[in-house]
Amino acid sequence: MSNKTQNNYHGPVALKNVASFMAMTYRLIERPPHLPGFGVCHAPSGYGKTYASIYAQNKTRAIRVEVGDSWTRRSFLRAVMHEFGETIKERAPIADMATRVIAALGDDTSRPLIVDEADKLVDKGMIEIVREIQEKSGAPVILIGEEKLPAKLLTVERMHNRVLDWFPAQPCDLDDVRELARAFVPKVKIADDLLDAIRAQSGGRARRIVVNLAHAAELARNTSSASLDLNAWGGERFFTGEPPKPRQIELYANKSVRAA
Structure with a gap:
């Protein structure tokens, strides 16, 4: 890549x-x-x-x-x-x-x-x-x-x-994710537990891994952190490529009608 x-x-x-x-x-x-x-x-x-x-x-x-x-x-x-x-x-x-x-x-x-x-x-x-x-x-x-x-x-x-x-072609393993992190997020030290979670949540797909690494870089920048691990990631969402679930638009509409 x-x-x-x-x-x-x-x-x-x-x-x-x-x-x-x-x-x-x-x-x-x-x-x-x-x-x-x-x-x-x-x-x-x-x-x-x-x-x-x-x-x-x-x-x-x-x-x-x-x-x-x-x-x-x-x-x-x-x-x-x-x-x-x-x-x-x-x-x-x-x-x-x-x-x-x-x-x-x-x-x-x-x-x-x-x-x-x-x-x-x-x-x-x-x-x-x-x-x-x-x-x-x-x-x-x-x-x-x-x-x-x-x-x-x-x-x-x-x-x-x-x-x-x-x-x-094979899905990325942990070594590959480390290489991507060194290339794309060189200023942030990302722990293996977070890298492996990114690998798993990305399905081993390099394109998705890079998106998650970009989010990790943003998180580190926003928190003024030089390093990140899975605990620091906290409740941040991983990019998995899956679309969001359908919202219950009709339910919301019905509630607003009743409230009126």
Whole structure:
């Protein structure tokens, strides 16, 4: 997970998922030519998949695109070429566009193609064009998606047996939370009991953990505290991602009518 905040911390946070994503990336880059060229990273939202992929992009000069809801095959191919710094004519034939992408990736097969939100390509029946690009270029391709992405790929016969490495991103553990706290709240010493409570209440999701750490920093600032533990947290609410429960609006309205 990367960070650039008012705390003047710059760069990625060394979470375990970042290290595992990099290991998968290098395994694909360094694989023998006869091995499959796809890697798949999957997990629920908030596990830090995107941040891990951005770190890998910076380290390996990978081409990275994030699939949009409205994308077509043409949109996808144009986005890849845009990352190469090239443009494609609006009405260029899809076959010609694919040929240009294959040639660009094939020029340096140590540069992976990272496709975030790859579930959308499978849902729209567009994943075959990614398979064609990988096979003809020889470049490694990493697909990133939600937890059901592997199951979706199993429905595409020519895809699932071309995956060399499946990487299920893991929820943050206490060590990861400590790293996030050091990065995002460096001026506050947060005790392990509070960090572990934040981890549990956040479901191990890095995005939620960061929100809770921001609240911890605010609490420390408001109380002029240099350190916090679970006891100091007191009755503060944890951010869990759950929406508030519905209010009994009609009950309130009926009471006001009777009072009138």
